[in-house]
C-alpha cells in the first residue's frame with residue numbers, strides 16, 4: 001500500500017465515552033503526550049499534556065467544566081483556546097496574553113475522538129460503519145508497532161452475535177481500509193457483522209487498538225458480545241506481543257505531531273493589539289435602553305479573556321468604543337457585551353443600537369484586562385452602577401463557579417434598567433438590587449455596604465464617575481486600604497488641561513522630544529515612532545501606561561490610585577503631562 | 588522517554604560531596620549498597636564510627652573495591668566521585684545546644700535532583716500541593732522577594748520570602764505569615780530558614796539533600812534542625828514525611844524530568860524568580876547532569 005503522510009490523517013486518541021464530565025483523559029499520539037477533556041458545553045479539548053509553567057502533566061489537573069486547573073500551582077487554562085486565565089501566585093494581575101498550552105485538532109466520528117496535525121483533515125470514512133448503529137469496544141494497548149499489529153488484526157476471527165453459541169460455519173474476510181485500520185467481517189447464513197480496528201500510533205513501538213463493532217448488538221445481547229470480543233482480543237494481544245522477537249522489516253510510520261496552536265511561555269506582547277473580526281450572532285434588548293450583542297469569530301477561535309476584560313469595538317464610522325465582556329468562564333465561544341444608549345454621547349451607542357445588525361461583521365481588539373479580579377479574597381464585594389454592571393457580571397460568575405464568597409450590589413433606576421437581570425437570578429450568591437435611589441440615598445447605601453472593613457476583603461466598583469468617587473471615599477473612611485478598592489470608570493469625566501509644554505527624554509533610545517500645548521504625550525511619542533498600545537485615550541483604562549524614571553508627572557487620569565500617583569513612577573501617556581519641564585521615560 | 592543518552596556528571600558534580608546514607612542506619616563492620624551518579628557504591632562505618640565509602644567496579648569482581656573519600660555531616664554520610672573540597676558547606680545553627688538535628692525522611696523519586704531542588708524553592712505550590720499545611724487556597728499570593736548570589740561563597744539565596752501558612756511546622760497550632768529564607772549551597776542541596784513557631788527570634792532549618800542516583804532519579808533526603816521542645820522525633824518526622832510524600836507524585840508527573848535551563852523553555856512569573864535564578868546559577872556553574880543545558884532541544888519527553 002502506498003502510505004499517505006501519516007501526519008495528514010487524523011487518528012483516534014480516545015473513545016467519546018471516556019470523556020466523562022469533569023475528567024481528564026491522557027493519551028499519546030506519535031510520541032506526543034495528550035491531555036483530553038470535555039468542557040460542560042461539550043467542546044473537546046486536546047492539549048499537550050504539559051503545563052507551560054513547570055511541566056506538570058495537565059492530565060493530572062482538575063477539569064472544572066470550563067477551565068483546566070493545573071495541580072502544581074493552580075494555573076487555569078480556558079476551554080477551547082488553551083489560554084492561561086489566572087495565575088494564583090499573582091492574584092491581582094491578568095496573565096500575559098502569550099501564555100497558552102499547545103492545542104491539537106479534534107474531531108468525533110464512530111464514537112471515537114480523533115486528532116492529528118491538520119485542522120482540515122477528517123477521520124477516515126469506513127463503509128462498514130456508515131448507516132448503522134455502532135458499538136465502541138474496549139480499547140487495547142499493545143507493545144508492538146503498527147504494521148505488525150495491522151497484520152495480526154487481519155487474522156482476527158469472531159462470530160456475529162446471532163451466531164454465538166452455535167456452530168454454524170462463519171466466513172471471515174479482512175480488508176485494509178487505510179494504513180491505520182482494518183475491517184474484519186464475519187458472515188454466516190443469517191447475519192453479517194464487522195469489526196473495524198483503528199490503530200492509534202502511540203509511539204514508535206506501541207499502539208492502541210480501538211475496535212468498533214457494526215451493527216451494535218441489541219441491548220440484551222451486548223454483554224455476551226462484549227465478552228466474546230474481549231476474549232478474542234486478549235488472545236490476539238498475547239500473539240502480537242509474543243511475535244515481537246521476529247521483528248518485521250516494515251518501517252514504522254513516523255510523524256512528529258505538531259499542534260494547531262503551539263504553546264506560549266511568554267515573551268513580549270506586541271505594541272499594538274492584534275485585531276479580530278467578529279460577526280454579530282445575536283442582538284437583543286437586555287434591559288431598558290440596553291442592547292446586548294453576542295459576537296462570534298469569523299474564523300477560528302476567540303482569544304481568551306478574564307473577568308474584568310474589555311474589547312475595543314471599531315464602529316463603521318471610525319469611532320472606537322470600549323465594552324466590558326460580561327461572559328462567565330463557561331462561555332467561551334461568543335463574546336457577550338451590552339451597550340447602553342447614551343443619547344448625549346458621541347454617537348457610538350446610537351450606532352450600535354440602530355445600525356449594527358445580526359450578521360454584520362465588526363473589527364474588534366482582542367480582550368484586554370485593566371480590571372483584573374483577585375480570587376484570593378476572603379470576601380469580594382461587587383458594586384455596580386447602571387451599565388457598570390457588565391464587568392462585574394463576569395466577575396460574579398467566576399466567583400460563583402469557584403465557590404468563593406461574594407456579593408453583588410446593583411444600583412439602577414429600576415429593575416427594568418438592570419442589564420441581564422434574569423442572569424442574576426440564576427447565580428448562586430448574594431445579590432442586592434438598589435433601585436430608584438436619589439444620590440443621597442445611594443451614598444447612604446454605599447456607606448452601609450462598605451462598612452465595616454475586614455481583612456482580606458476586596459471591592460470592585462464600576463459605574464458613573466461620581467458614584468465611584470463616593471464609594472472610594474466611603475471605603476477609605478471605613479478603613480479599606482487603597483489596594484483593596486478596585487474601580488473602573490467608563491470614561492474620565494474630569495476636565496483636562498493640555499496647555500503645558502514640556503521635554504521628554506526616552507531612556508532606551510536616548511532620544512528626546514518636545515510636547516507642545518494641545519498635543520498629547522501619547523501622540524507625540526507615536527509621531528516619534530514609539531509604538532505604545534492605547535485603548536480609551538481618556539485616562540481611564542491604563543493601557544498606555546509608561547514608567548517614569550525622572551521628572552514629575554502631572555496626572556490627569558482616573559486610573560492610578562492615590563499612592564500610585566504619589567509614587568510618580570508611572571503615568572498614563574494619553575492624558576497626563578509633566579509638572580517638571582522634563583520627563584525621562586523608560587521607553 | 589528517559590531513553591536519552593546517559594549524561595556524564597562532569598567535574599562540577601563529580602567534585603562535590605553527595606549524601607549517600609543516613610548515619611544512624613549504618614553499622615560498623617557492615618556495608619550497604621547504593622547508587623550515586625550512575626555508579627554502584629558501598630557505604631560503611633569504621634571502628635570510630637566514621638563513614639567509609641567504596642566504588643564498586645564491575646571489572647574487578649572480588650578485587651579490592653576502590654575507596655572513596657567520606658565524611659559525616661548533618662546526620663548523613665557523604666562521599667565524592669572526584670576531588671571534593673576539604674569541608675562541606677557549613678550550617679552553623681546545627682551546633683546550637685538546644686537544637687534537635689534529625690534526618691527526617693528519605694524517599695526515592697523518579698525525577699532529576701534539580702527538579703526536586705526547584706520544588707523545594709517554590710512557595711507557589713504550597714496551597715495546591717500542601718493544602719492545609721503549608722498553604723491554603725485562596726491565600727495563594729506570593730509576595731515579591733529578593734534573590735542574590737553571595738559574591739564570597741557563590742551560594743544562591745532567596746530573601747524576604749513570606750507566605751501564609753495554616754500549619755507551618757509540627758509545633759504550630761494555627762495559621763501564620765511565615766518568613767522564609769532559602770539558601771542553595773550546593774547544586775543538589777537546598778535549605779530553608781523559617782521563623783520558628785515557638786521562638787519568633789530564631790529560625791528552624793529544613794534541608795533537602797538530594798542523592799542523584801542517575802540524571803533523572805533521586806533519593807530525596809530531608810534534614811531538620813529545629814527548636815521544638817514539644818514534639819517527639821516521630822511527630823517531627825511524620826510532618827516532614829507527609830510533606831515529602833505530597834511532593835513525590837507531583838515531581839514524578841513533571842515533564843521533562845530533567846530541568847530545562849533554556850530561558851523560556853517554561854513560562855515563569857515573578858514568583859518564580861528563585862527558580863529562574865537557580866537555573867541560571869546551575870548554568871553558570873557548568874552543571875550538565877540532571878538538566879537540559881541551554882541550547883539543547885527539549886522535546887518534552
Ligand code: FES
Nearest residue numbers: 051053054070073
Ligand atoms: S506547573 Fe502547572 S501551574 Fe505550575
Ligand SMILES: [Fe+2]
Nearest residue numbers: 706707716834
Ligand atoms: Fe513541596
